Every structure is written in structure tokens, then in C-alpha cells.
Amino acid sequence: MPELIIFVGLQGSGKTTYYREHFAATHLHVSKDLMPNVRDRDARQRQMIVQALTEGRSVAVDNTNPTPETRAPLIHLGHQLGAKVIAIWMETPVKMALARNAAREGKALVPKPAIFATLKRLKPPTAEEGFDEVRVVTA
Numbered sequence: 860m861p862e863l864i865i866f867v868g869l870q871g872s873g874k875t876t877y878y879r880e881h882f883a884a885t886h887l888h889v890s891k892d893l894m895p896n897v898r899d900r901d902a903r904q905r906q907m908i909v910q911a912l913t914e915g916r917s918v919a920v921d922n923t924n925p926t927p928e929t930r931a932p933l934i935h936l937g938h939q940l941g942a943k944v945i946a947i948w949m950e951t952p953v954k955m956a957l958a959r960n961a962a963r964e965g966k967a968l969v970p971k972p973a974i975f976a977t978l979k980r981l982k983p984p985t986a987e988e989g990f991d992e993v994r995v996v997t998a
Contacts, residue, residue, distance in 0.1 A: 861912050862886065863937030864919040865930055867984050868949030869977055870969040871960035873998055874921050877949065882919045887911045890921040892967075905936065912940040925981040927988050934989040943991045946984035951998040953978060 864886060866874040878888060889907045891900045904920070911918045924930050930946070937944040953974075960969050984993050 861915055861940075861942045862917040863908065863912065863933065863940075863942040863944045864917070864947055865924055865933050865937075865944065865984070865990075866919065866921050866947050866949065867924045867930070867981075868951060869953065869956040869981065870923060870974050871956035871958075871963075872949035872951035873959070873996070874923075874947075874949050877947065877996060878919050878921050882917075886917040886919040888921060889918055892921075905932075908933070908936060909940065912937070912942050917942075923977050923981075924984075925977050927982060927984075930984065930988060938989065944989065946988075946990045946993045948983050948993060948995045949998070950983075950995055955998055 864882065866878070868874050875890070878886070882888075887907065889904055889911075891904060908918050908920070920933060924933070934944050956974060957971065960971075960974060963969070984990055986993055
């Protein structure tokens, strides 16, 4: 059974690094950050997920995914396509996320107000949302 992993966490919380260390060999990496010139990134993300899961390949969605409302369509899509849907909650202190972000360069550097805007909306994922499993990664 393929997996649909949905990362949840602030910018700079370590989502992409965790993906590289644990899933790069087995899961397609889907990130809106990698789609700077795509007009409808949600549609492109959905298309990539559908294609991979339909082919029996696992997927990791590497975005902030801060709210249950943001995550619900992904959870529904994963279940619809027969995947095990797993949340990975990057429980990273804000100071650490800000420090990691400050070390970034160019387009990878996220403006501080964007991180605080995500923080205001950020809600930890729960099994009640429909996840088959919720994993917590502490930094």
C-alpha cells in the first residue's frame, strides 16, 4: 500500500531535511516551493499526487500544511486512492525555525512575517482529521 505523507510545520522546522534523510529513496517529493512558475500550484500538487499514488508510488507532501482545512483535501485524496495517510508533525521551537531560516539564502529565505503568519494558523495534526497515523518529530 502506498503512503501519502503530509508534513506539518513552520518554515524552517526541518521538513525538507527530514524528507531527504528518511524518505528521498522511497517517496516522491511534492513541494509547492519547487513550483515557482506554476500558476495553480494546488492543482499541480494534486496532479502529481494522483499520478504517483495511481502508479502505486508513495508521496511526501512537503509544505507547511498548517490547518485541518488545508490538510483535509489531501487526506481525502490519499484515502480515495487507497494510500495510508500519515502526518509528520515537525514540533520545532519558533526560535529554532527562525534561526534555520536565517541561514538560508536567496529565494529559500522566508520573510519573518510569513513565518509568524503561519505560526498563528498552525494547528498540530490529529488522528480525528482522518490520518491513519500521526508521527511527531521534535527538534
